[in-house]
Amino acid sequence: xxxxxxxxxxxxxxxxxxxxxxxxxxxxxxxxxxxxxxxxxxxxxxxxxxxxxxxxxxxxxxxxxxxxxxxxxxxxxxxxxxxxxxxxxxxxxxxxxxxxxxxxxxxxxxxxxxxxxxxxxxxxxxxxxxxxxxxxxxxxxxxxxxxxxxxxxxxxxxxxxxxxxxxxxxxxxxxxxxxxxxxxxxxxxxxxxxxxxxxxxxxxxxxxxxxxxxxxxxxxxxxxxxxxxxxxxxxxxxxxxxxxxxxxxxxxxxxxxxxxxxxxxxxxxxxxxxxxxxxxxxxxxxxxxxxxxxxxxxxxxxxxxxxxxxxxxxxxxxxxxxxxxxxxxxxxxxxxxxxxxxxxxxxxxxxxxxxxxxxxxxxxxxxxxxxxxxxxxxxxxxxxxxxxxxxxxxxxxxxxxxxxxxxxxxxxxxxxxxxxxxxxxxxxxxxxxxxxxxxxxxxxxxxxx
Amino acid sequence: xxxxxxxxxxxxxxxxxxxxxxxxxxxxxxxxxxxxxxxxxxxxxxxxxxxxxxxxxxxxxxxxxxxxxxxxxxxxxxxxxxxxxxxxxxxxxxxxxxxxxxxxxxxxxxxxxxxxxxxxxxxxxxxxxxxxxxxxxxxxxxxxxxxxxxxxxxxxxxxxxxxxxxxxxxxxxxxxxxxxxxxxxxxxxxxxxxxxxxxxxxxxxxxxxxxxxxxxxxxxxxxxxxxxxxxxxxxxxxxxxxxxxxxxxxxxxxxxxxxxxxxxxxxxxxxxxxxxxxxxxxxxxxxxxxxxxxxxxxxxxxxxxxxxxxxxxxxxxxxxxxxxxxxxxxxxxxxxxxxxxxxxxx
Numbered sequence: 001x002x003x004x005x006x007x008x009x010x011x012x013x014x015x016x017x018x019x020x021x022x023x024x025x026x027x028x029x030x031x032x033x034x035x036x037x038x039x040x041x042x043x044x045x046x047x048x049x050x051x052x053x054x055x056x057x058x059x060x061x062x063x064x065x066x067x068x069x070x071x072x073x074x075x076x077x078x079x080x081x082x083x084x085x086x087x088x089x090x091x092x093x094x095x096x097x098x099x100x101x102x103x104x105x106x107x108x109x110x111x112x113x114x115x116x117x118x119x120x121x122x123x124x125x126x127x128x129x130x131x132x133x134x135x136x137x138x139x140x141x142x143x144x145x146x147x148x149x150x151x152x153x154x155x156x157x158x159x160x161x162x163x164x165x166x167x168x169x170x171x172x173x174x175x176x177x178x179x180x181x182x183x184x185x186x187x188x189x190x191x192x193x194x195x196x197x198x199x200x201x202x203x204x205x206x207x208x209x210x211x212x213x214x215x216x217x218x219x220x221x222x223x224x225x226x227x228x229x230x231x232x233x234x235x236x237x238x239x240x241x242x243x244x245x246x247x248x249x250x251x252x253x254x255x256x257x258x259x260x261x262x263x264x265x266x267x268x269x270x271x272x273x274x275x276x277x278x279x280x281x282x283x284x285x286x287x288x289x290x291x292x293x294x295x296x297x298x299x300x301x302x303x304x305x306x307x308x309x310x311x312x313x314x315x316x317x318x319x320x321x322x323x324x325x326x327x328x329x330x331x332x333x334x335x336x337x338x339x340x341x342x343x344x345x346x347x348x349x350x351x352x353x354x355x356x357x358x359x360x361x362x363x364x365x366x367x368x369x370x371x372x373x374x375x376x377x378x379x380x381x382x383x384x385x386x387x388x389x390x391x392x393x394x395x396x397x398x399x400x401x402x403x404x405x406x407x408x409x410x411x412x413x414x415x416x417x418x419x420x421x422x423x424x425x426x427x428x429x430x431x432x433x434x435x436x437x438x439x440x441x442x443x444x445x446x447x448x449x
Numbered sequence: 450x451x452x453x454x455x456x457x458x459x460x461x462x463x464x465x466x467x468x469x470x471x472x473x474x475x476x477x478x479x480x481x482x483x484x485x486x487x488x489x490x491x492x493x494x495x496x497x498x499x500x501x502x503x504x505x506x507x508x509x510x511x512x513x514x515x516x517x518x519x520x521x522x523x524x525x526x527x528x529x530x531x532x533x534x535x536x537x538x539x540x541x542x543x544x545x546x547x548x549x550x551x552x553x554x555x556x557x558x559x560x561x562x563x564x565x566x567x568x569x570x571x572x573x574x575x576x577x578x579x580x581x582x583x584x585x586x587x588x589x590x591x592x593x594x595x596x597x598x599x600x601x602x603x604x605x606x607x608x609x610x611x612x613x614x615x616x617x618x619x620x621x622x623x624x625x626x627x628x629x630x631x632x633x634x635x636x637x638x639x640x641x642x643x644x645x646x647x648x649x650x651x652x653x654x655x656x657x658x659x660x661x662x663x664x665x666x667x668x669x670x671x672x673x674x675x676x677x678x679x680x681x682x683x684x685x686x687x688x689x690x691x692x693x694x695x696x697x698x699x700x701x702x703x704x705x706x707x708x709x710x711x712x713x714x715x716x717x718x719x720x721x722x723x724x725x726x727x728x729x730x731x732x733x734x735x736x737x738x739x740x741x742x743x744x745x746x747x748x749x750x751x752x753x754x755x756x757x758x759x760x761x762x763x764x765x766x767x768x769x770x771x772x773x774x775x776x777x778x779x780x781x782x783x784x785x786x787x788x789x790x791x792x793x794x795x
Contacts, residue, residue, distance in 0.1 A: 009497065011497065295496065297494075297496055299494075301494070301495055301496045301497050302494055302495045302496075303494060304494060304496070305493075305494065306492070306493075306496075323496070325496055325497065327490065329488070331454065331485040331486050331487075331488060332485070332486040333450050333484060333485060333486075334483075334484065335486040335502075335504075335505075336502065336504035336505045336508050337508065340500070343500035344500060345499050345500045345501040346499055346501065346681075347499075347501045347506075347680055347681045347682060348679065348680045348681055349500075349501055349505055349506075349509050349680050349681075349682065350500060360500075362497040363497070364490050364491045364492075364496050364497065365486065365487075365489070365490055365491070365498070366487065366489040366490055366491050366498055367486065367498050367499070367500055367502055368487065368498075368501075368502025368503060368504070368505075369478075369482055369487050369489070369502070369503070369554065370489075371503045371554075371556060371557075371597070371598075372556065372596065372597055372598030372599065373598050374503070374506075374558070374597065374598050374733050374734050375598070375733045375734055375738045376506070376733045377684065377733065377738055378681075380738070388738070390738075391738065391786075405793055406790050406791075406792055406793055407786070407790050408790065416494050416495040417495075419495055419498075420495045420497070420498060420499055421499050421501075422499075423499070423501045423502050423503050423505070423506050424502075424503055424598075425489075425498065425502065427493075429494075429495075430493065
């Protein structure tokens, strides 16, 4: 398809493709926040006995997406009002509260998976009452330590996968489904492609296996190039979430746990686990034998944010992976003179490039000093949206906002590759995000570009 | 090496912004970061960073220059090392002074400039002239524009231009054939211009001819340049289109004016063209950043080089053509972006 840009970093510590069974926890710490959600409307109180599947809180600003109780027990609201702790857990198999409403919007919200469906053009949460023009189902995962969508679907099997896609297709008013997968696919992907050949409403979209081609905004651009520009919303969901959503719609039982990847250079035993929201982070770190001086990141190395297990003791509802990277204070001697058997680079400047199957043991070291931009052009080569990040930052510094709009700053998907690759160690991606905000405020009065 | 780190930590306080020697803080951090990797960490996404940093970037350029450097010492004696020492010392002092005044860290761009500059001078140039040249190059070519990353012209070329204008006799009479110290000799290009003698290709490649110190071993320059292009430190478009356009223009020129314009193979191999195309025209700060801009830059440099070599009083046109095109680089980029990105109504 001629898609330019993107880069997959070869890192060590990827989890194996089996799902580890987790021991039952003593209590669950449900955060009342996640990356994009804030559950400000708390519907339970201290000491209340809650049941599996009950709504504990919801986010009013985002279509009332609920926080569902993963396990029956007794509630204790944390004094800081940012966590709900569930103690005296009673493990049972069926959720004891079933949802009453048969309205389409309520069924979608109560499925427990609606927060994983995004509006592909904006990257924000999707409106459950909307009538989508198409559904993008993605089998891709390009950020290294996030759970792989086709792991769960491989466990579920081809029949279940196709059946789930059919359920969603019919539920969402027979909208076409675009299945995005890696060009160099696994046997599972190849057999799925063979099955969907017979279905007229599923179209396959092979995509290069580079970060960040799993980004919903990029996928929507690729598909709009193929199919013309629809005028109604374009929804995006991962394949494992699509299977969960279809199951929840058919059986009216919400999904309460999902596959989470635990990996990274500081994890001696990287695994995939099936974990409910609120599962204690500390026991997960012990399970994958994380070293004590590690930096724990919620999400992948590119798209995640740093968390402290003391401030967030449980998994939040949107978490798909915990990345643990070495955070040592050891300083290398003469790093620039190193031939480079243990380092890799976008620029091919190390011997490791000619050594096959090399996976780097990474740290969070900046690996260089902050320097002025030398227009080396690496950020441009690696940008998946075809932008010129260094030029955009230069214009932003000079406050030339019309030039920023002309050079299409609104196409930036904030993947972070420009910051990754910069040899002058500048915070290119962050400066670009600030410039975008400034453009939005000054030129559009807050409206979307 | 922990003992070294502990010594540095002990004296760090003196150099910190509120210590006694805080003015010399740039010098302290430079020495510290040459020996030890910086302690800075990535505190926001992306959490892992590419292993390439600017020191490594410049080290790659220096590694690709090593064949030319080794050949220059072999051909012209250990005096070359003295020239390089003078260049690094004088230029380095200027860099340190500007870094202290600006309260910024010393940038690594000078490592390459300080090595390239002696390699483009005639081998018998007096040391003090080399010192004056590098000082002019660093100050007028780079520091007055704001330092590394902000300069318009290539600093080594500005220094060489300064010497050419101030000491014209040196630049025309100090050429030597390798291994022979006391006899002045004519370079292949001036031989062609005056008496139409075409030097054999093997001599040009291996360096048995007169020329500036670094340009004679052309085989080494070609390998160094290809290494630089392979590691993606320099963009392939500029050397390929520069050398290609010189070959094409001199091919057609030689057909119509054989007495003035040299044949293509000789034209490409003679003089400082290979060195200039591989190491100086490809400087990322002073060359265009758009792909089409790079191609235009290469072709225009090639045209200017052939014109200056054949139709002007100067024997070598590479230096002037690169400096002229450096001045036009922002314009080239502006025009390419103007056509690529149409203005939008806000």
